[in-house]
Structure formats: C-alpha cells, structure tokens
Amino acid sequence: MDQIIHIFRKDIRRHWREIALSLAILTAFAWNEPRQWMPRRFGENPGLEFFSGWLGPMVVIGWFLVIVRVVHDEVLAGDRQFWVTRPYDWKKLLAAKALFLVVFLNLPLLIVQMTLLSKAGFRPTAYLTDLFYLQLLWILILFLPLIALAAVTSSLVQAVLVVLGILLGMIGLSALNSVQAIQRLTVANWIPVWLPSTIKACAYAIVVFVLIWQYARCRTRQSRFLLIAAAAAVLVVPSPPESFPASEYLPLSAGQQAPVQFAFDPVRPKMEDTVGEKNKVRVRIPLLVSGIAQSSAVTIEGTMVEIEAPGELRWNSGWFRSTDFLLPGRRYADAWFSVDSAFFDQIKSISANVHISFALAALPPKETRQITTAAGEFAVPGGALCAIEREGYAGLRCRSPLTTPFLLVSTLADETTCPPAEDEKATPPERSSPR
C-alpha cells in the first residue's frame, strides 16, 4: 500500500497540469450542460453553441491526455526506462495508476453527474447505483482500452497517431460499407448470430489480458500484435444479416381479440417507387386503423408480406423490422415493404392478393395521470420532469436521469389554461407523441 500511495503522490506532483486541464474542461461541461436543457433560440450566440458542441469531445480528449501521460510516466514500451530495474511491484504500480484515474477521472465525473442531477431537480442519492454502474461502463468502454493503448506505446505522439489511425480506419470502413457491393461482403449469411458478439468479448478479454501482461512482463511487441489482431478481428469479421425475432411474438389464440384492427384503405392511393435499394420496388399499402383501447397503445414492431397472384406467382418478404406507434386516436397507418422488381414487374398489371402480418406489442397503461399545467415543470410517472415549451416549436420537453421512461403523452389543447381565441374551436386531442 505504501508503494501505491508513494507512486500516486509522485504522479499528482508530476501531472497536476493535466489534472487541472481535465478538471477545467469537465467543469466547463458541467456549467454548460444545464443550458442544453433549455429551449434554444435560433441564432442565439453561435460561438457559444459551437463551444458547447465541442465540450463533450473535449472532456474525452482531456481524459485521454491524463491517461496516456500518467501511464507513460512509468512507460512500459522500450528498454531504457530507469524504473524497470528498480524495486517496483508491478501490481502496486498498476494499482497506483488505477487509483490515480479513479480519483482524477471517475470521482470528478461522479461529482459532476450528481451536481447535474441536483440541478435538474432530481435527488442524486436516489440514483447512486445507476451512477456507479455508469462509472463502471466508462472504465470498461473507454478507460481500460486507453490504458492498454498507453501501455503499448512509448510517447504521447505515438498514442495520438494510433488513435488517429483507428479513427481513420473506422471512417474508411464505414465509407466502404456504404458501397453496396462491399456491404454484401460484410454481411454474411453463414456467420452465426453469436459469433460477432463472441469475437467482441474475446477482443475485450485480450485488451484486459494485454494490460495485465504488459505490466507484469513488459512484452511490448507481443502485446501490440495481440491488440492489433483483436482490433482487426472486430473490424473485419462480417456481421450476420439482421433477423427479426418473430418467434418471440405469440400468435393470437382462438377467440383472442387483437389489440388493433387493420383494414385496407380504399380511399388513399397505394404507392410504389424504385428509389432506394437496387432491383427493389418500395410499396406502400394504405391501412385503416381502429379498435385501440383508450389509455393504451400498440406498436408495430415487425412485418411480413406475402403476395399471391394467378399463375402460381408467389412472393414472401420474410419477417422484417418495422416501427410504428398506434395510439387510440389514430385512424390511418401504412404498411411499407420492398419487393423484388422482377416479381413486381410480373404482377403490377394483374390482380394479386397481399397478405400482411404484423408483430405487435400492446402497451397497457401502467399509470395514467392527467395534468393541467400552466408554466414550470411537473413530474410525470417514471421519474421524469417535463415542461411545456411555449417558444419556437411548442412541445413537451422532458428530462429524466440515466434511463428514459416510456411515456405516452397526449395533450388536450382545450384543457390548457390559456383561453382559446375567439375564432378558435375546441378540438379533439390534436397531438400525441410518444416519449
């Protein structure tokens, strides 16, 4: 323990500038963040807006600087550093670095989060478990990989170049992915669904192993090779095609009423266009919606379309993901799907049967509360605070800590405290929005 504290104190003396810079950025972020909760006015102080946009990335850059510099103070890569032939206990050295990062990265972040919670009107102590979980995520997702990176590099410049290289590689790969021919290569049907996540878990285990191994044995060349191999495996392995888990949706049992009724809408025109995927035609079938119980909602989560036409012409889309919220007042919906253009050309001039299946989730009301509000904030179920925005785009602005409660809000304009204008009629619920 003495050695841990001894190294820790030395690191504070050495890196007070980096600590001060990182804390200053974090403080600026904490000062600026509550401004983001307020409705923005167009053209208001563009310089400050630009500065605000960069504060988040700047916090991460500040952390990067602190991590790399503090790890490099006892640099592991190379053969000329004095400390490798001094009686350092590698476990204590690693513990000292971890202590430093917890004290100067995690702790300030925790304090900032608690302060922001308090400023936002929430009681910070009620969210301690979530906050600690968030700290753990920061450690696992950002800090540990950065420590591992610092452990296999010998200078800040080298570490920055590696990060730039990784960023460029990711940009390059996503650019390549946008080319459809290459996209087909990166999505492989033969890849089992579990493989990419297993590879990611293995890569992460390699990061942790490299970090410990490098501290224990200083095997930089092998460690670098392992990290590059892990990164390459994560980036290169193709993804399995995204499949919709239709089996998780139970079919209606006999006599069971569907939470929503659909019917073909003969009035609104159906539509098709060829914009989008190559050799596909996108089709819209207009639907009439009814039967949704008051104070509940239904979501469409998946769709499957079957088309049958004379002459044994058949086509099935298979289940695919689609999303739509259906509220009690909703009368219309659309079913969108893409059909092979070759098949579409065969049936476009003839009469065909289209059978559409939906995977639905019914959302029964957990708690319904009617709130009449004028100005200021009001609490809503699920632990969120909301306020009605009256400037610019009028709407409901809510904030909730750490998790977003599923809120279904319908507003009744005629129940507001503002008296309607003389020429304004009372209308039924005019806007509903899920949050």
Next chain:
Amino acid sequence: MNSAIRTEHLEKRFHRVEAVRDLNLDVPTGAIYALVGPNGAGKTTTIKILMNIFPATSGRAEVLGTDSNKLAGRAFTSIGYVSENQHLPDWMRVDAFFAYLRPFYPTWDRELEDELVKQLQLPLDRKLAKLSRGMHMKVALASALAYRPKLIVLDEPFGGLDPLVRDEVIEGLLERASEATILVSSHDLAEIENLASHIGYLDQGYLRLSEEMTTLADRFREVELTFDQRPLSPAPPPGTWIQVSTSASVLRFVETRFNEERTTADIRRSFGDVRNVTFTPMSLRSIFLAMAKTGRDSA
C-alpha cells in the same frame, strides 16, 4: 567461489541478427568483472538480458541466485543498474529523485547518500533535465549505490565523460567494491585496467575469453624476434601466436599463452637460431586490439 552472475548457453536473436551466441559467463561474487569488446559485440544485450529487460532467445541466466527471467520488484533492492542511455525522470530535481527512490529500498543509507552527493558534487537543487551528461551519469550512479546493492551493473558508464568525471565515478565505485560484485561493460580499456579484477571479451556475440586480469596480463606477450636475414613466417605458426608480421629482419607476434620456457621452445622449433628474442608485457588495450584485429581478419 560462488557466482553472482552465471549464464548457460545464453542466446539472443533480433530477427536475423544473433546478438549473443552460446554465452557461458561466470562472474564470481566480489569480483569487478569488466565485459569488453568492440561495438555491436553484444555487451549491452547481455546486460539487458541479465537485468530482465530483454528475454533471452534460449539458454538461461542467473543473477544473485535468481533466474533473470524472474528478476523483478524486490530482487532489485540488491541490484544497482546504471546505463549510459537510461531515461531518468527528467522533470524531478536531484534531491526529489533521491527522495522518491528512498522508500523503495529498505537498505537505503542516508549517510551514504549524503557522502555520495558530496563526493560526486551533485547539485541537489537542479532538475535532472538540466544536468550535463556526466552529471546525469553521476546522479544515476549515486542513486544505484546509496542502498548498498550486492550487485552493481554498469553499462558503458564512462561513455562521453570527461577524464575528471571518469575518475570521480571510478573512485566512487572502488570505494564500494569491497561490499559488492561489479559488472561493468566498457570500451574504455585504460580505465578498466585500473578497475577490474576479472575480464571478459565479447566479440560478435561470442565470449572469446573470460578470466582474471592478472592471468590475462601474464599470458599475453608481444614477442619480437631479430634474425640475421629476413625470416620466413612459420607455416603454420603455433595456434597460440596471433598477429604474426615481419619487417626486414624482424618478426613480431603476440603470444596468447605465454610461458617463457614453452614459448622459447616454440620459437626454436619454428626458426632455429634467433639473434635476439624480446618478450614485452602488453597493456589491456594492446591485448584487445590484437584480439579484435585477429577476429576481424578471420571473420
């Protein structure tokens, strides 16, 4: 006598370059062992393997009874290592550097530290980054001596030092020699001659010789034979003769296993009567120059 350092068939390869080959080294406890050899001979690589900075490709090394592969942490409380290219924490002042190191060593001797500071005239209030090369080396040396290590390992400690600083460093070392084993690698043969009790000569990764200084000095002689007429070189010359050369009526060579009776007998056998024979003791520098040239000629 026990060995402070022992290696068995030690080898180190960097890709295709064999830096150390089949090295069997034995540094007796209490010795001042000088590892000498030309540039690229493998001296620094050997020392870095011994200090567990590099892993060996094959073979094994033992330092103070510990496998060099396992040398870490507490084991370094008994070892003082100083290298000419070592990166010290340049942001620290000299006094802060000593203060930082103190808690790592249970045997750190404050009085000895003060003595070394005084003897080596170290500027305690200066940052390490601001020190000259010589002063840097003296700080490193003081920091490696102040805890009275059992083994002091110095890699090229005299490189780039002016004669005055060199003398101070050697003086500092010799004062500690009675309580420690010292392994020092150097090009500076003149200084080594005054310092070392044992010597090892590394060339192209091979340990060409390893013995006590006195034995080495006894067995090497520069031999000069004067004839009445231009002599013919013996073919082949005895295996212990190197650097055989003739000029006019004089033949010179270096005898590597000098024994007056045997060498004289060898000369008689090779040349018959010789007008004059002189045997001249050699300096360490002359011995290694002769060996280095022989190695280069045969390579």
